[in-house]
Amino acid sequence: MNGLTDFQIEMRAFELDLEDLRPPALAHPMSADHVTKYVYRLYQRAALDGNLELFQEVEAELDGAIARLGPAPDLCLLKANLDFKLHRVAETRRDLEMSSGLAETSQGRAISADIVFQEGDYKEAGKLYTELVEKERTWDNLARLAHLCARIGDVAAADQLYVEAEDELTAKEMRSFAWVELQRGLLHSAYGRFPQAHEHYDRANRGYSGYWLVEEHIANLLAAEHKLEQAATIYRNVLQRVPKPEIQQALGDIYRHMGKQREAEECFQKALAVYLRSAERGEVHYYHHLVDFYCDAHRDTEQALMWARQDIEVRNNSSTQAAMARALHLAGRHDAARQMIDRALSSGAREPGLFLQAGKIHSAAGGNGMGEHYLKLAAELNPHHSAFHVHHHHH
């Protein structure tokens, strides 16, 4: 369509929809249907755009709609999705309770299972996801279960489930297809299988062109392969469209490895400014990025520990525990680091990156041979584990 990418076509369609929906949505008396469609479109646009600040507008409209219309189930579900996306786990739970019966709907149960996953109870999450799939074999339920399998190291099952998820998707759902292909690529990348990861990212791009998320994944992969110049080019290109601080930080990491300290520092300052502004507003979704930032970009272990503590209060799972363990390790508190990383491992999580972390921490804490054990495990799972690795978080 006139040389536009799939991403541009969809964003344009959202904008046109919003133009049509805006007047009736603001009319009095208010139609629940129109308002829901309008706020949902705002949400979809924000989610696709990648600019988390757009969610402030979504939240304002959503809260306004709920205040005027009451806790309508669709609006509460939308709010639950929004809060979950922004790491507000307690609020997500509350949103599901706001509307009677919402938690028992299939969408409500899916988010509830996601909460359990975020809280690190992978066994229970697995049970809930399996029940969801048995009841409703939708692509997103299959993808949920796949993600869990990836987290606990059952890579074959994860990929198989992603394949099944794709099989449920039609040609009218290419963005979702691209997203699943990205997950498959990430799975390969985590285990050092870079050519396979490239294949999946290429398919994602062919399935849904012009999507910054796909480009970002490609840049991450190139960075892991030490193709730093190529990675930097793509990051810069993405940043022009989507000024996300984590991408800014990733570019900074690359510049640093290329010896471009000034450019790296510029990127880090920009990223930090956005993280801190968000935290000052009371938002919690950048806490984890701040931990990484103060562990790597601007080493300050006290700051890292402070943000790690706050992140664990919001979401206590193997990822946040591993981040805390790393901060403790870098702060020289090796025993505490070992205890924390063991806690992360006790969840059942099995990923090369986690084992690498555990190896370093146990080695520093000394004595029990577990350090070598985990380092060996990490190397077996991902022979490229020592490769440059860009921090990779997605909202």
Next chain:
Amino acid sequence: MADHNDPNAVNSIFSDIDASAADLYDLFGFPSSDTSDGEKVVIALTFAAVPHAGTLDPDMIYRIQMTAEPRVVHPPANEQSLDSFLKYVEAVKDKYTGALHASEIRMHVDESQRATVEFFNFPEGSFSVVVDTNKVLNLDTPGKNRITAYIGGRDDAFFNDLPGFFRSINYAPQFYHVPHTMTEARELPIPKTLLELEGNDLFNYDPALPEWGRGYKKNLPPGPWTWKGDKFRKDENGNFRFVYSGVDAQAGKNVNAIILEIPVKFINPAPDKNRIINVWGESWVLKAANKIETIPDHPLWLEHPFAFLDPRSKDDELQKYKLVDTDGQPFADAALSEREDNRQLGANNFFLAPHFVKRLAHLGWGFGPSISALGLKTSFDHDNSPVSVHKTYSTVLAAFPRVKKTLFQPLNMPDNSWNPKGLNIALRRPFEIFVPNVCAIDMDTTGTWPFGRRLEDQVATRFLSMFLDMEAEFKGKKYHLELLNDQSLWDAAPIVPRTPPNPLKNDKDFSDKFPYLAEPHPEPGYKPTYK
């Protein structure tokens, strides 16, 4: 790493239920009046005009499958037992899961709107042609048969008071904004009925809001959504209020269609013996993985629906697609299968037969007392209930006695015009009309429903007529399928509005020439690119 790889990052939270090119509308089938070169059958499959009337979606495949068989009466007319019904269902199952040898016409368009039409498993063999859309075409087959075809935009041939039907089944989404999450708020637990129920303010006509349910929806009030009354609503003159209006809600709408006029000898080599042509339609949408033209990974698991559908029977092309909708009998979905996605089984609907019995009984408890209240006789045994009842059944055994007559009674035709040759053709019975879910065209008839489906048939009203007692009489004549279309019946009934439930004819006249369906209405803001 805090990868929040939750699919909701990009997922549709609510399935945006827009009109889809996969949405099949109607399947018409009747013997052609043009017998100049032997018998022919007309088959028309209509579907949503998406993206526009006359512009088809290249991600879709449409299938029209057909078999030809002799006319058989089974079980014998005097058997009306649950056992004979189940034996019938078993026989259907054996037929449709065995070596069915259905022929198939499959169609899809490319980006330039050229249609590839493939013919599979016909007596001549299999072959394909590539043709223009939105034109009447003559296709000459390898065996020198001539098929007339039209693929493109037409006026919607369905004429129906759909809001009235939804009012009769208390279907909330037609009248209210029902949240997507509330899957339970569809047919509300209020008795089905043809006459308004006193105090059923959730659905009764409101003269201050004439467009309610006809485009305008209210916000769904808090529950419970029940009815506690005990009588039909009457006005100050003692008239009941009809839930139907007789107004055509489909007027002005367009469809896309595949319309074919096919020599019967092309379909089966023994047309003198095989007088019934069974037809059913399907829509399939391309899978995402196949959109990017790679060889995707295949899941190990078999696809839904069920294991006895042999996966080897899905050819390489179809493996790339996903079944979305099926079409055979009108109202098999809306009235009987309740529109659930996992009931889209088309001809293979035999194991839904127990559900049909229970569903028909459920409808009967609603429509039966309504019919009796009007002074008419119903085929449904409702124990002389003075008002419609909301009743559901968990077992076929419990439901069957109530609905036995409705299931098994032969449906009288209004006159003999349906049987121009005056042959000894048994009247059809509801159980064999809806199981299997196919359009069974009897070539020795005019093809009027239920012996096929002609464009001018008011099938929605004929469907309601199944609940009349065909042994009763009106003005000295046995009840029949056209009785509820008879204005004189309503003129004498204590009801307003005094009208047949559905319109008697389409908003646009049909043509007596192929492609028979009228030209499409102009679409505001859209100029078709075809001539």
